[in-house]
Amino acid sequence: MTVDEKPFSQACENNKQPIFDVLGRVLTNRKKLLEIGSGTGQHAAYFAPRLSHLIWQTSDMPINHDAITSWLEDVPVSNLLPPISFTVGINNWPLGDFDAVYTANTTHIMQPSESKLMMQLVADGLPKGGVFCQYGPFNFQGRYTSESNAAFDQHLKEQGCGGIRDVDELVEWANSMNLIEKISMPANNFMLIWQKK
Ligand SMILES: C[S@@+](CC[C@H](N)C(=O)[O-])C[C@H]1O[C@@H](n2cnc3c(N)ncnc32)[C@H](O)[C@@H]1O
Numbered sequence: 001m002t003v004d005e006k007p008f009s010q011a012c013e014n015n016k017q018p019i020f021d022v023l024g025r026v027l028t029n030r031k032k033l034l035e036i037g038s039g040t041g042q043h044a045a046y047f048a049p050r051l052s053h054l055i056w057q058t059s060d061m062p063i064n065h066d067a068i069t070s071w072l073e074d075v076p077v078s079n080l081l082p083p084i085s086f087t088v089g090i091n092n093w094p095l096g097d098f099d100a101v102y103t104a105n106t107t108h109i110m111q112p113s114e115s116k117l118m119m120q121l122v123a124d125g126l127p128k129g130g131v132f133c134q135y136g137p138f139n140f141q142g143r144y145t146s147e148s149n150a151a152f153d154q155h156l157k158e159q160g161c162g163g164i165r166d167v168d169e170l171v172e173w174a175n176s177m178n179l180i181e182k183i184s185m186p187a188n189n190f191m192l193i194w195q196k197k
Helices: 008-028 040-050 062-072 114-127 149-160 169-171
Strands: 032-036 055-060 081-083 098-103 131-136 177-185 188-197
Touching: 008 040, 008 098, 008 114, 008 131, 008 177, 008 188, 032 188, 040 055, 040 062, 040 081, 040 098, 055 062, 062 081, 098 114, 114 169, 114 177, 114 188, 169 177
Parallel strands: 032 055, 032 098, 055 081, 098 131
Antiparallel strands: 131 188, 177 188
16 A cells, blocks of 8 residues: 555544643553554554553454554554454454553444443453543533534434434443543544543
């Protein structure tokens, strides 16, 4: 795959620095992170070299592995690992002693049953004190945070995606994780920081 053929997400380019500003702080003492739904691999390629104290494990459905690999090839750092197959609803929680999990813009793509399962798998998979950084659009107390998110949710559902989840719903599914931070991000997104009790 040449550079020009690499899958590219403009949203990733726009949100990578604001997201990194949060991750750089929250992941200070973490050793090994699992990224769920790495997508194009752009986030991993940007974050891992800047978080050299931890191992960054990419993952996604096999169909996205070539894209992720093509972005990782440009970043020759030893703490960034090639994608493993992890599809919530199909695969078991991957082995790897992860003390942190990151996911961006996956919760509203998944079906509600998959989002619920992701919360449960992450909660079960993390050790005590482990953190889960969950980025994307979310609703609060049954309300959209913007008109554009309401339109986006409608669009998602028409495409067969699960749609924007409510934070209260996620709290209910999170079992043994506490929601310790809700950080407002650009473009009507949020970063939710969960910590295993
Ligand atoms: C909108 S993309 C976001 C990709 C990337 N994280 C980003 O922020 O650009 C959604 C991603 O979720 C992944 N995904 C969808 N359903 C999933 C599931 N059940 N388990 C794991 N990943 C899933 C897709 O393969 C895709 O990479």
